[in-house]
Amino acid sequence: MSRKLYLDNAATTRTKKEVIDEMMQYFDVLYGNPSSQLYELGRKSKEAIEKARKTLADFLNADEKEIYFTAGGTESDNWALKGVAFANLNKGKNHIITTKIEHHAILHTCEYLEKFGIETTYLDVDRYGLIDLDQLKESIRPETMLISVMFANNEIGTIQPIEEIGEIAKEHGILFHVDAVQALGSVRIDVNKLHIDLMSMSAHKLGGPKGIGGMYIRKGTRIDNFIHGGGQERGRRAGTEGVQNIVGFGKAVEIAARNFDNRIERLTGLRNRLIEGIKNNIPDVVLNGHPTRRLANNVNFSFKYVEGESILLLLDMEGIAASSGSACTSGSLDPSHVLLATGLDHGTAHGSIRFTLSEEIKEEDIDYTVETMKKIIAKLRAMSPIKNDEDLKKN
Amino acid sequence: MYSEIVMDHFRNPRNAGRIEDADGIGQVGNPKCGDIMKIYLKIKDDIIEDVKFETFGCGSAIASSSIATEMIKGKSINEAVEISNKAVVEALGGLPPVKIHCSVLAEQAVKSALYDYAQKTNKVIKGLENYKPEDDEIHCQH
Numbered sequence: 001m002s003r004k005l006y007l008d009n010a011a012t013t014r015t016k017k018e019v020i021d022e023m024m025q026y027f028d029v030l031y032g033n034p035s036s037q038l039y040e041l042g043r044k045s046k047e048a049i050e051k052a053r054k055t056l057a058d059f060l061n062a063d064e065k066e067i068y069f070t071a072g073g074t075e076s077d078n079w080a081l082k083g084v085a086f087a088n089l090n091k092g093k094n095h096i097i098t099t100k101i102e103h104h105a106i107l108h109t110c111e112y113l114e115k116f117g118i119e120t121t122y123l124d125v126d127r128y129g130l131i132d133l134d135q136l137k138e139s140i141r142p143e144t145m146l147i148s149v150m151f152a153n154n155e156i157g158t159i160q161p162i163e164e165i166g167e168i169a170k171e172h173g174i175l176f177h178v179d180a181v182q183a184l185g186s187v188r189i190d191v192n193k194l195h196i197d198l199m200s201m202s203a204h205k206l207g208g209p210k211g212i213g214g215m216y217i218r219k220g221t222r223i224d225n226f227i228h229g230g231g232q233e234r235g236r237r238a239g240t241e242g243v244q245n246i247v248g249f250g251k252a253v254e255i256a257a258r259n260f261d262n263r264i265e266r267l268t269g270l271r272n273r274l275i276e277g278i279k280n281n282i283p284d285v286v287l288n289g290h291p292t293r294r295l296a297n298n299v300n301f302s303f304k305y306v307e308g309e310s311i312l313l314l315l316d317m318e319g320i321a322a323s324s325g326s327a328c329t330s331g332s333l334d335p336s337h338v339l340l341a342t343g344l345d346h347g348t349a350h351g352s353i354r355f356t357l358s359e360e361i362k363e364e365d366i367d368y369t370v371e372t373m374k375k376i377i378a379k380l381r382a383m384s385p386i387k388n389d390e391d392l393k394k395n
Numbered sequence: 396m397y398s399e400i401v402m403d404h405f406r407n408p409r410n411a412g413r414i415e416d417a418d419g420i421g422q423v424g425n426p427k428c429g430d431i432m433k434i435y436l437k438i439k440d441d442i443i444e445d446v447k448f449e450t451f452g453c454g455s456a457i458a459s460s461s462i463a464t465e466m467i468k469g470k471s472i473n474e475a476v477e478i479s480n481k482a483v484v485e486a487l488g489g490l491p492p493v494k495i496h497c498s499v500l501a502e503q504a505v506k507s508a509l510y511d512y513a514q515k516t517n518k519v520i521k522g523l524e525n526y527k528p529e530d531d532e533i534h535c536q537h
């Protein structure tokens with residue numbers, strides 16, 4: 001068996017060949033510093049950055065001046081929260097609303113901001129991972145400065161009602177930040193239609209290089225600068241630009257925009273084939289996330305009575321790379337905070353596996369994955385002392 | 396991340412399964428923590444004639460159970476009770492620090508099964524005189 005199936009595209013993606021080709025010349029041919037405007041080599045680098053910026057702006061229905069490049073999704077999330085918090089310090093605004101299922105880049109930043117007297121409300125989610133708009137409205141205080149809700153969840157793929165949230169934020173004059181790291185390239189995003197003020201993006205989730213991301217900042221938004229230094233990114237995010245990475249990001253977005261609907265339709269078909277295949281062939285499974293309001297490439301199941309890490313190790317032996325929300329793989333005491341927030345018991349959460357597809361995947365790969373999972377789960381269940389839901393709930 | 400021995404025991408677990416007419420059964424851990432080990436013993440003349448395990452848990456939990464059953468099979472109950480988690484780790488060629496609790500669980504599962512046997516047969520096993528299974532519950536020490 002030499003089959004190799006990479007089904008962990010929410011973790012990162014293969015950098016597309018076209019992207020690499022576009023990037024290469026910015027290492028050794030067009031290597032000028034974009035700040036060096038007095039000679040051609042520098043100007044060429046600057047032009048390349050601006051071209052990528054325009055690609056992104058067009059893709060989001062934004063203005064080029066509203067797009068900033070950062071070192072990735074984590075930095076953008078940090079910037080959004082800290083930048084808005086610090087701009088509001090000592091102005092009577094000290095409250096942020098976010099959700100229990102955000103990426104750690106959001107959750108740990110909110111924890112850090114407590115040191116500065118910033119309070120955070122973490123919204124609950126239902127069993128599908130959706131927030132409750134009434135709870136959101138009830139959580140708004142006169143001191144609320146920011147609502148930060150992820151577009152789509154990285155573990156369970158659930159897509160939030162972003163437009164409705166945006167309307168509520170706008171009505172109350174509160175800034176709205178969206179972590180769109182997983183959604184970019186998978187869901188159509190029009191920052192104006194959705195009333196988004198700030199949005200985090202990352203290139204490596206859609207076939208671009210790692211270590212480069214972006215932030216959309218609506219014109220007029222009060223936010224502090226994040227990295228202080230030279231005048232790059234109009235003084236808001238200093239540091240010599242990673243020109244080749246920015247070029248790669250732009251190319252990845254250009255490719256994603258090119259064939260959007262067909263690509264998403266095909267991925268959705270593959271996703272549903274995998275969901276149905278697992279449901280119909282393996283007993284005692286729970287689909288995590290929403291049945292339909294989910295990313296086109298995301299499948300997340302809990303396999304009762306077995307544990308996720310052992311599933312991953314057996315999958316690896318069959319050439320399949322996936323991920324799990326079990327504690328064993330998170331390196332912490334508890335299984336994934338996202339799965340627990342959807343109300344899953346610990347035991348069931350420990351048996352969760354996420355498969356995230358890419359365009360490289362074919363139908364036969366899906367069928368192979370279902371067959372392989374069927375064998376693996378049977379093998380582990382034969383070895384498990386937990387045989388039913390009663391055993392699972394003990395303790 | 397795991398040694399060759401761990402992977403070998405994970406891939407081909409020794410003594411997986413159950414013994415229907417076991418003389419001693421021990422179960423430790425809980426689903427909340429993500430590991431449960433259950434050990435079944437068949438004992439004749441104080442010798443462990445057969446042993447099986449059932450484990451819910453990560454790769455190292457399965458490997459720890461597997462090697463622990465190998466280490467006690469054919470041994471006397473007095474020898475088996477001496478099995479330490481350190482011995483399990485050594486036999487496995489080492490475990491990552493965050494997985495040491497799996498070896499602790501294996502030691503406890505063996506002790507718990509021996510204790511069950513001692514209770515059922517009114518025997519006193521040296522080293523288990525003051526053993527109480529509930530004291531041995533570890534609480535999600537990953």
Ligand SMILES: Cc1ncc(COP(=O)(O)O)c(C=O)c1O
Nearest residue numbers: 072073074103105154181182202
């Ligand atoms: C929802 C979400 N936000 C933020 C990040 C962090 O992005 P990056 O890896 O670019 O720092 C990720 C990626 O893991 C993510 O999935």
